[in-house]
Amino acid sequence: MPRPAAVRAPAVVRFDNLTLGxxxxxxxxxLRGEVAAGSLLAVVGPNGAxxxxxxxxIAGELRPLQGRIELHGVHRRQIAYLTQQATLDISFPIIVHDFVAxxxxxEMGAFAGLNRARRQRIAQAIDDVGLSGLETRPIGSLSGGQLQRALFARVMLQDAPLVLLDEPYGAIDAASVRDLAALVRQWHTQGRTVIAVLHDLEHVRQEYPETLLLAREVIARGDTAGVLSDTNLEHARAIAEGRGDDPHAAVCRSDREGA
Incomplete structure (x- = not known):
């Protein structure tokens, strides 16, 4: 008997002729295409891509200039979005416990208190990322790796079906990268959709089955090994440096957002 065709997971994010800027x-x-529910997708490309x-x-922080982003089966309030550390004001006087909370x-709103069950969840998240004992430390006193662990703990508490990670391993120690990558694998195993912006291509090859290669346009999308070919990577670099055939390159070179 013929083998039944694999059932394709439904799309959770769809791009319809999307332009952002x-x-x-x-x-x-x-951009056109979709991200299937339960995907573990790396987004890579040169600076300014x-x-x-x-x-x-995707998070709703930037409105399209053209086209649209469609979410299916998830509301924007259900998205966990971990931004780059550089966007945080670590001088704000807040301790690790409250930052993670x-x-x-x-879930709580502005006025609900932390009951016993929620305090236990916070303590568990802090323990899961290896920060037990640092609950009362100001976040400004943390190392880069410790701060990233606290950010991951905060994402864990959101219990979101769609997780967006922007450079989650930038400027942190190898032990933190290893531990936090294990959490990402766990989220994927749980059926969450994870989309991560990453620079370390070897890490992408080891951890991410799907990759989207951008250079202000889609260079390639699909199986990571095929996407990260020398030809595709050189094409992306050429466009980023103005050597390619991107009609928007001359305009965009002066407006790069740094990622």
Missing amino acids: YNRHPAVHH GKSTLLKG MGLWR
């Missing part, structure tokens, strides 16, 4: 200048343009811009669009904000 700043001050009417495209940073990423004419539009990677962080794409996450901002912010992951419960959408």
Whole structure:
């Protein structure tokens, strides 16, 4: 008997001729396609390729210049979005416990208190990322790796079906990368959809089955081994440096958002 065809997971995010940018200048343009529920997708590309811009669009922080982003089976309030550390104000006087507890904000609202069950969840998340004993430390006193662990703990408390990670391993120690990558694998095993902007291509090859290669346009999308070919990577670099055939390159070179 013939083997039954594999059932394709439904789309959780769909891009319909999507263009995103700043001050009417495209940073990423004419994206089409979808991300299936339960995907573990890496987004890679040269600096200025539009990677962080794409996450901002999915999260609803940036409105499309053209086209649209459709979410299926998930509301934007159900998205966990881990931004780059550089966007955080670590001088704000907040301790680790309270910083992590912010992951419960959408669940609790502005006025609900932390009952015993929620305090236990916060303690468990802090323990899961290896920060037990540092609950009363100000976040400004943490190392880069410790701060990233606290951010991951906050994401864990959101219990979101769609997780967006923007450079989750930037400027942190190898032990933190290893531990946090294990958490990402766990989220994937649980059926969550994870979309991560990453620079370390070897890490992508080892951990991410699917990859989207951007250079303000889609260079390639699919199986990671095929996407990260020398030919595709050189094409992306050429477009980023203005040597390719991207009609928006001249405009975008002066408007790169840094990711």
